[in-house]
Amino acid sequence: MYDILFRGCRVVDGSGAAAFPADVAVAGGRIVRVETDLDGPAATLVEAHGLVLAPGFIDPHTHSDLTLLADGRAESRIRQGVTTEVIGNCGSSAAPLRGAAVAETRAEAAQLGVTVDWRDMDEYLARLRRQGAAVNVAALAGHNTVRGSVLGYDDVQPDGERLAAMERLVGDSVGQGARGLSSGLFYPPGSYAGVDEMAALAAAARAAAAGRASASRGATAVYASHIRDEASAVLAAVEEAMAIGERAGVPVEVSHLKLSGPPAQRLLPELLDVVAAAADRAVPVGFDLYPYTASGTWLIALLPYPDQQGGAEAAAARLEDPAVRARLHADHAADRDGWQERSGVGDWARVVVGLCPGDEAATGRSLAELGDERGRDPLDVTFDLIVASRGLADATFHDQSEDVVRALIAHPAVAIGSDGWSVAPDGPLADLPEHPRTYGTFPRVLGRYVRELGVLRLEEAVRKMTSLTAERFGLTGRGAVRAGAWADLVLLDPGAVADRATFTEPKRFPDGIQCVVVNGRVVLRDGVRTAELPGMVL
Numbered sequence: 444m445y446d447i448l449f450r451g452c453r454v455v456d457g458s459g460a461a462a463f464p465a466d467v468a469v470a471g472g473r474i475v476r477v478e479t480d481l482d483g484p485a486a487t488l489v490e491a492h493g494l495v496l497a498p499g500f501i502d503p504h505t506h507s508d509l510t511l512l513a514d515g516r517a518e519s520r521i522r523q524g525v526t527t528e529v530i531g532n533c534g535s536s537a538a539p540l541r542g543a544a545v546a547e548t549r550a551e552a553a554q555l556g557v558t559v560d561w562r563d564m565d566e567y568l569a570r571l572r573r574q575g576a577a578v579n580v581a582a583l584a585g586h587n588t589v590r591g592s593v594l595g596y597d598d599v600q601p602d603g604e605r606l607a608a609m610e611r612l613v614g615d616s617v618g619q620g621a622r623g624l625s626s627g628l629f630y631p632p633g634s635y636a637g638v639d640e641m642a643a644l645a646a647a648a649r650a651a652a653a654g655r656a657s658a659s660r661g662a663t664a665v666y667a668s669h670i671r672d673e674a675s676a677v678l679a680a681v682e683e684a685m686a687i688g689e690r691a692g693v694p695v696e697v698s699h700l701k702l703s704g705p706p707a708q709r710l711l712p713e714l715l716d717v718v719a720a721a722a723d724r725a726v727p728v729g730f731d732l733y734p735y736t737a738s739g740t741w742l743i744a745l746l747p748y749p750d751q752q753g754g755a756e757a758a759a760a761r762l763e764d765p766a767v768r769a770r771l772h773a774d775h776a777a778d779r780d781g782w783q784e785r786s787g788v789g790d791w792a793r794v795v796v797g798l799c800p801g802d803e804a805a806t807g808r809s810l811a812e813l814g815d816e817r818g819r820d821p822l823d824v825t826f827d828l829i830v831a832s833r834g835l836a837d838a839t840f841h842d843q844s845e846d847v848v849r850a851l852i853a854h855p856a857v858a859i860g861s862d863g864w865s866v867a868p869d870g871p872l873a874d875l876p877e878h879p880r881t882y883g884t885f886p887r888v889l890g891r892y893v894r895e896l897g898v899l900r901l902e903e904a905v906r907k908m909t910s911l912t913a914e915r916f917g918l919t920g921r922g923a924v925r926a927g928a929w930a931d932l933v934l935l936d937p938g939a940v941a942d943r944a945t946f947t948e949p950k951r952f953p954d955g956i957q958c959v960v961v962n963g964r965v966v967l968r969d970g971v972r973t974a975e976l977p978g979m980v981l
């Protein structure tokens with residue numbers, strides 16, 4: 444007796460090999476047979492009628508650390524066919540928490556209705572397991588969180604003792620189940636760290652992963668980085684990430700690869716050379732990308748680094764001082780330290796406000812529109828919103844090029860990752876503004892870039908969503924349709940799969956995702972979510 448039998452599928456197995464006809468049987472959480480003409484009996488029979496059965500998609504880049512605790516249904520993920528997500532990216536993770544990082548994380552969690560009752564990675568992961576989630580989760584320890592824990596949020600350098608304390612936090616987190624270290628060198632306090640600090644911490648992650656290899660959990664510790672610069676200095680920033688990985692002896696993942704702003708977009712040929720040459724580095728180097736021409740981050744990231752210092756509340760408080768605002772106006776007009784390009788702002792219409800507690804009317808409006816409506820300079824609007832939200836406002840930045848997305852998405856070393864999070868359009872997280880990548884990333888690649896534009900083959904796109912990411916993050920037994928693998932599966936219609944989430948209506952579910960299975964249990968059937976929460980912490 445099988446738990447589930449998929450009959451009459453076209454199997455796209457995740458390896459990149461051509462699709463083939465087969466039936467797929469699931470029992471005890473695993474795929475047990477991939478053969479033609481399998482007979483039941485099965486508790487659940489799914490007639491596929493020639494639709495594509497693929498491994499559940501693995502999202503290497505999300506920020507669901509806290510949202511999963513608010514709503515474990517992960518509907519924005521499973522509706523896309525995503526069955527595993529890697530959390531703790533861009534240097535920001537829910538654990539470990541010490542010192543000043545406790546208050547920062549509490550403020551962020553409070554916005555989502557989550558109470559922080561953990562400190563270490565094992566305590567956080569235990570809470571996640573206890574509450575349950577629809578998707579599998581692999582966690583990274585975030586460098587900004589670790590640095591905030593030990594050094595706070597100011598522009599300071601660690602002495603030997605403090606560096607050792609950070610190494611212990613990273614090592615302990617990996618020992619307790621994190622799959623590696625993430626960095627967000629674009630954001631303070633991560634931006635204050637140099638290569639030496641990062642290499643030391645990545646090495647601590649590697650040592651801890653080697654220590655747990657005996658427990659057959661794999662020796663992989665990944666260094667995943669939101670690199671220091673995604674605009675004109677992007678090539679040096681990619682090189683820095685690779686150098687950190689090589690010094691520490693760990694694989695590198697360059698997160699959400701992009702070229703921000705027109706000057707950087709001229710670097711596409713050079714960037715493609717760097718991506719191609721990454722295969723010759725001393726450690727494995729991977730890249731991921733989301734298929735959109737707009738990014739999203741905190742509004743505070745528009746400020747020069749010294750003015751971001753001390754964390755969200757401190758930065759907001761400083762902007763209440765008219766003298767500080769006057770100095771910033773002068774700096775912006777003079778484009779000091781390349782501020783205008785780094786902030787992506789040559790055009791205020793390209794920056795659209797998202798979540799803005801304290802000034803909800805700003806949500807969905809561009810800084811140019813708000814400037815007109817309120818009779819304020821857009822830079823002052825930016826300051827106003829940061830003050831009103833106590834530094835928590837975020838925004839969408841329409842600063843990239845479709846040509847760059849197409850060129851990068853076609854490269855075999857580039858995986859698909861959303862930079863989104865687990866949310867749902869109903870329930871406790873319903874009111875969060877979203878970037879459409881949260882609901883649309885994976886179907887958008889399959890619909891737009893595979894079917895409509897022919898930029899890549901279906902089998903290759905699925906490889907970039909499954910086995911490629913499983914291999915990079917050491918997720919053994921995932922990302923493949925073969926006997927013995929975990930039964931994470933998605934049944935989809937390749938002729939209909941498409942994203943429907945847009946920048947104006949970002950919470951629309953995709954089309955064409957028929958059935959999704961996580962660890963052998965059905966979480967989505969005929970477009971209807973079940974009550975199952977079968978996700979595991981990997």
Ligand SMILES: [Zn+2]
Pocket residue numbers: 532533627669698699
């Ligand atoms: Zn990032």
